[in-house]
Amino acid sequence: MAKNPSLEVVESKVAVVAKTPSNALHKILKHDIAFNTVNVFFALVLWTTVAMVVNSPFVPTPIKVWNATLRLIQFGDIEGFTLSKHITASIIRILCGFGLSCVLGIPLGILMGLFPKLYTRTRAVIEPIRFIPPIAWIPMSIVILVGFSRYVFLIWLGAFFPIWINTLVGVGRVNQVYMNVAKVFGAGKNIRVTKIVVPSVLPDITSGMRVGLGMAWMCIVAAEMIGGEAVGVGRLILKYAELLQLAPVISGMLIIGVIGFLMNEILLQVEKRMFKWRWEVSL
């Protein structure tokens, strides 16, 4: 008399096929890769054309930039620092600042999410500070801090607020039904936080982290341009700009862009694996 459960499997399988983007996405992606390759080619052609028409030493062609990149990799920069040294320096600064902002931002976000009054009653102090662009903090950081701590501070500023606010908002959006499930089973507040709030809010935390990382990357470059140390990708760009050698400058810019993109991709992939319980994947 029971309904054949294989019926439901068929239903659910069709539902999965219909819902999961991957099937359709795979087909689109294959075309996308082809399109992207062609578009990169067109972009390079366009760039070359513009450079040749303008015909100025300050607008190098892609080939010049490519050669500059090779030279940087082989011989390092004017002062002898290798490219990898620059990149490593920047990344270490990022990781420290970013790590610190996670350590502070996530617990604070959860706390203020659980006790909204903590947030609503301190907004007048927090919000104006939140909206000071990290770059505006640079002069003060130059005066008050030295060396490594300067960079870490600026990165922390950039990453902290997105992480903290995303976590805070995420806690507010936890589905009340899930909380009730736990409550009815007699779960106390602590258990509700660990078993319901935290798993619920994890996707918001990671997307906040991705935004924060992007902000941090932007801050580091600005900070390095102005800060004192001789290594760092931002510093690298500035060195060659001062010498009016634009090819290495553009090379540095592209390197920065690629690194930022890679960091974002890594986080995205981690997210996808962590959250296979969500079939909508955010970008």
Add this chain to the structure above:
Amino acid sequence: MEMGSVPMKDVMMTKEKIKVHVDKYFGDFHVLQNIHFTIAENEFVCIVGPSGCGKTVLLQIIAGLIPPTKGQVTMDGEPIDPAKQNVSFVFQEPSCLPWRTLWNDIKFGLEIKGYSQDEIQERVKKIIEIVGLTGFERYYPHQISGGMKQRVAIARAFVTQPDLLLMDEPFGHLDAQTRYYMQMEILRIWEQMKRTVIFVTNNVEEAVYLGERVFVLSPPPAIIKAEIPIKLQRPRDLTDQKFLSIRKEITVFYEVMI
């Protein structure tokens, strides 16, 4: 032959399990007015009423999720306390925790209540079989249909062998066919596991099909407008004349109140 002759059921209402006597205000708004009834052990009781009449509020008060303004709810003589007693709730919305597989979801209540790994293993395995979800233990909620999600919620509710099982329009969001199927299923599970059940619905046909007694709730300030015993044999026939006349009788109560 006034009592239904389902052999394993002993419907002598001797033991008073749940006693409800509450009033509820939200600010000035009088939602529940002097709601007063008792329920026997292992009884299956349905509460019907139009939308917005406070059925969900009443159920949440009984579950201990929100406090009554006046009065109290007792189980076996003690005030209801989810931390101390065994209560389960099946919500109207899908309540499967999205980040847990079906297996982990079903064991959630046992986890909170601190059962041993072995006990959990045994109980969850058994209930999965009873609700017919064998083979789906490692699936996530987004991979299964609405009917299956509710089966998970029901499994999770039954597996703790609760003293009281509350269901708030659990089949409301399912399509007609799945709903009919789930109604049969919930009866089958109940007859196998024997629990005290309070089932809230706005579907009179469903209430008459499932319940041994049906309470009709009026719009706020809600009172129990009627209490109707259903003495039909199981399995009940939706098209049987007696069934239809009881259904009509209750529906008339519905229409009369606006």
Add this chain to the structure above:
Amino acid sequence: MTDGGHGSREKIKFTNFSKSFGDLLVLDNLNFSVKENDFLCIVGPTGCGKTTLCNLITTLIPPSKGTVEINGEPADPRKHNISFVFQEPSCLPWRNVWDDIKFGLEIKGYSREQIRERVSRIIELVGLKDFVNYYPHQISAGMKQRVAIARAFVTKPDLLLMDEPFGQLDIKTRFYMMDEVLKLWREIKATIVYVTHNLEEAIYLGEEVIVLTQKPTHIKSTIPVDLSRPRDYSDPKFVEKRKLVTELVKWW
């Protein structure tokens, strides 16, 4: 198809209608027609491709094989008047009740006077006169569906498709809405195709009921419902019809 005294003109015709998604054959060779001003209900088991069928009928997706014709020509939303009432509330959140109902007329280029006349008439019919300035978030789910239905009827459609529009409403509202739809059908005269899982609903509403099979879906049976209106679900003739259809659907 019985000639129930309505216009015996064949309004909508499905010929060899099929749909596959890749290898999966969902709808298999459907052949049926709907007479003008008929009220046809389509029922089937879960997973019979009901939603796909609805999307196909309203030309939202194309069939793999076969045709659907309105008045003898291939169905075209720009040429013909097609309305669709969805299962979920489909009120446009940024439009109030009046603006929402006139949406179809707007798209089809009716004049302001025509719009005003038609919309005010239908708003009276559905009982939303006091709510014309309200926005969707301010009204109940039942009222939202009333708006969707008004919007569907106001264009005097050649084909009005409803996909279980009352599934998410509570029982009392549901019975009320069914009577509303019947009232509108009598007043405005449209050809209606109503898809549902609820057999009682199908028999209460339809002049005839088509029963579909499981996938690959084809027509199992067509049952005329020649009961007088208003219908009563406890009436023995109604019960008989319901039993008949239940047997045919054979859910399990």
